[in-house]
Amino acid sequence: MTASPAVEVLPGSPTPLGAHWDGTGTNFALWSAGAHAVDLCLFDPDGAEHRHPLTESTHQVWHGRVTGIGPGQRYGYRVHGSYDPPTGHRYNPAKLLLDPYARAVDGGLQLHPSLFGHPADAVDGSVPDERDSAPHVPRGVVVHDTFPWDGDRAPRTSWSDTVIYEVHVKGATMRHPDVPAQLRGTYAGLAHPAFIEHLRSLGVTAVELLPVHHFVSEPHLLRRGLTNYWGYNTLGFFAPHAAYSASGSGGGQVTEFKTMVKALHAAGIEVILDVVYNHTAEGDQTGPTLSFKGIDNGGYYRLDPQNPARYTDYTGCGNTLDVRRPTVLALLMDSLRYWVTEMHVDGFRFDLASALARSMHDVDRLSAFFDVVHQDPVVSRVKLIAEPWDVGPGGYQVGNFPPPWTEWNGKYRDTVRDVWSGAHVGVRDLAYRLTGSSDLYRSDGRRPFASINFVTAHDGFTMADLVAYEHKRNEANGEDNRDGENHNRNWNSGVEGPTDDPEITALRARQVRNLLATLLLSTGVPMLTAGDELGRTQRGNNNAYCQDNELSWLDWTQVDEDLRAFVAHVLALRRSAPVLRQEAFFEGHELPGTGGTRDLAWFAPGGGQLTTADWFDTGLQTVGMYLDGRGIRHRDALGRPVVDDCYLVWLHAGPEPVTVQLPDAPWADGYELVVSTEYATGAPPGTAIVAPGPVELPGRCVWVLKVLRRP
Known part of the structure; x- marks a missing residue:
């Protein structure tokens, strides 16, 4: 830290939360109920840090306005308070904290002992770690919200006409020969005409982007020399992931993301975000202190009522955000509204949505989260998709989310896989799945399009691997093949893995077409996984969450052109035939x-x-x-x-x-x-x-x- 320059911190305003530039200065506001003091930390271009105490606190919000600070300014917070894990308090001013409302993020996460709130040898966590984490953690960036949206029109495709394409921003174009090298793997790459034309030629109406909220990799992956590829490890709920930007991380990623949305809209394609509001990147009590944990640990997370030093974990990721608390619920709703109003996205798919619906312990259809979403004049009008399960007791809730929610229909996936893998399950359940799953969605007034039909997703085997492997091949993940689903309801067509046998190869190709035809001809909303129409393989890895490499990226040099034509042919039939897109059961x-x-x-x-x-x-x-x-x-x-x-x-x-x-x-x-x-x-x-x-x-x-x- 260098000496603080002569900067006057004016009282400013407690609203809105975050950092907001008004043309002559920036207002900073941070909620923390238990803080004793808060320092605003501003960073020079060379990384020098200047700390400015925020002396104003209104309704538990610490705030101040700094004249002359504008877009591009890097910043963070240090929060002073009690460090007492047994009571849930983990304040530690040695840790630089990311603003939960930061709209852009600069810098990566570097594995270093200072990331953690207590030394590794302090097993009980009772002693705070006093090493400065600032050199090793991301910072927030003040941004300029202005963007030329003129001419942008949301497609507003009806649910019954919707065809979803689940895709990873980076993996979509990293190997695309027609996308310029400097744009591959970025928002700009996804907006490139070569990729958009592929979507249009298929008949896709919406992309569902794997997480683009700024995320970091888990320490256990960094220790193994791997990174989190899928992105289900969110740190910033307002910031586009900086690594997907060809414009750098000084705020340019915000403009680039908006430009991507505008280009997709111009092509008639909606943008749906896969969002992770159930947990954060800070993990359990042994995880790093990066933001929420140091700002107000007990205010943001569900702590174990028997041992507040630990977390209630309904997500399998170490912690669960406490959506029962008004401040956390406000954070989620502010984030959702921001992505709709400022970033112009068209909907959301909620990861492990059951975790958001838990009141005390059980999943509650009457929870505050459902109520707030339902009455919100912005969020209630976009596409809302639930992944209707979590890892806690009673978390499997397929068919139980209230209107206007749609759901990833896990029963559809299981039934269709069973049928085509040769399991003797009859056709009774298949008939329900082919016609919109009225057994799941009719009783509460929902329509067939409440069922998001899918056979594969990012998590699991690709379509090509589903018919080529019966056993997962996840050794590259470094977990001794223990990770990933073991019961995949699949059949390898008679030979495990690659084969040159022409009969087996032909059978596998037909089985892929059978699965895709079933999906695209079913009533409900079909979701294609990117690459399934190209014949993509992950060589049997059914949990490639940490494979940021050619195993996961779409291979545009090995495209099954016949399969791509097949998908386009069946989708063209679906598009021309309203009877295949019924709006009523x-x-x-x-x-x-x-x-x-x-x-x-x-x-x-x-x-x-x-x-x-x-x-x-x-x-x-x-x-x-x-x-x-x-x-x-x-x-x-x-x-x-x-x-x-x-x-x-x-x-x-x-x-x-x-x-x-x-x-x-x-x-x-x-x-x-x-x-x-x-x-x-x-x-x-x-x-x-x-x-x-x-x-x-x-x-x-x-x-x-x-x-x-x-x-």
Whole structure:
């Protein structure tokens, strides 16, 4: 620390929290209920630190305004108070702390003993560590909010028309030959025309970005020479992750992020953020002191009521933010509103959302978090997606989140994987999943689009690996292959790992098409994992969270062009067929004037509709789903009834060919085969007209037949 220059700290204002430049100076405001004193630490370009005590405190907010301080200024805080872990207090002014409301962050986290609140040999944590952490931790940056948003229009794609593409900002373009080298792996790279055109050509309507809130790597990874790649280790809830910026970390990342959003919007693509509000990067009682832990440990975290020196951990990451507290709830809502109003994002996917809904211990549908989100005039109007589970007791809550929430449908994933891996589970559960999961979402008034359907995600096997491996290959993570899911509901097609056997290779390719066709033809909102349409492999690693390398990045030099064409073909069909994008649940009722057809009917291979015995036959591996486009129960924006063609979809998961009966009138006078997974691109050669009656389905295939009627 150098001598403090003659800077006058004026009283300033306790609101808003954070650092806000007004054109001539910057107001700094930090909440801490138990602090005895707070120092504002300003850093020169050469790193020299100047400390300025904040002498004003209003309603537990320490504040001051510094004239002449503006955008680009690096800053942090040192908070004085009691250091007494058994009572939950961990104040330690030797630790430089990041402002929880910082809108930009500069500098990385360097593994050093000074990061920790107590020395490593103080096992009980009773002795504070007095080494200065400032040289080894990130700092906040004062930013300029002005941005030329003129002309930006949010696509506001309806849920029923939405197709989500889950993607990692860095991994998307690090190996893309058409993106300039200096832009690869950045927000600017994601906004490059070469990548946006890929999304458009597929038919994607929204990107769901893996965490872009500023994060740091866990000490245990740094010790192994690895880093956190996925980003589920948030430190700054307002700041775009600086390492994803081609503009540097002096605040340019904010402008670059906004430019990316504007470019995606111009292409008709929404931006959804995967957000981690359930825990922070500070970990458990042995973790580093970087921000919240040193500002007000008991005010931000859920402490173990039996031993406040420890944390209640519903997340598996060492700590849980205490959303029951008004200040923490305000932090989350301020962050969400900021990303919508200032950064123009279109929605959020909440990691381990059940942890946010816990009142005392149980997950509570009436928790304050739900109430505040539901009534918020900004946040309630964007897309809200829950990962409806955490690691605590009773945390698996698929189907139990209230309106207007949508959910990652884990039951959809499990059922579809079971069916195509050859498990004898019958078709009863599959029928629910194909038609929007009414068993999960109908009772509380939600619609089919409450179900975010997915087969793979960032966490787990890629689609290509799902059909090539039965056992995980996570040795590169340095955890002796103990990490990652062991029960993946998958089948390796007969050989473990890579093979040159053409029959196995062909089978695996068809199985990938079967999984993707099922996903993209199901009612609900499909979510593709980036790279699944390219044939991406992680060589059997099903937990690549710490693999920031070519194992995780999309490989644009090894693209399965047929598979990419297949996905585009099926999505084009989905886009053209409202009956595949139903906004209301099917009724299964007969439709007047159709001669006895139903809006939804299920056919057995023999041609008759499924019987009660069929529904409970776990050996049944073939089912026909008839969707009548004359029975759609919603209207367009002008109030006109929506009417579509009719389709018959056959799913046959058995290994051998099977003869099925295509129903005759009144169901159809004939059929046109428009999708078949036996073909590499899904499109049958020429026009494939099929008459009612017996037809042979190849082993393990999906057929989509468009119904033909005589004039």
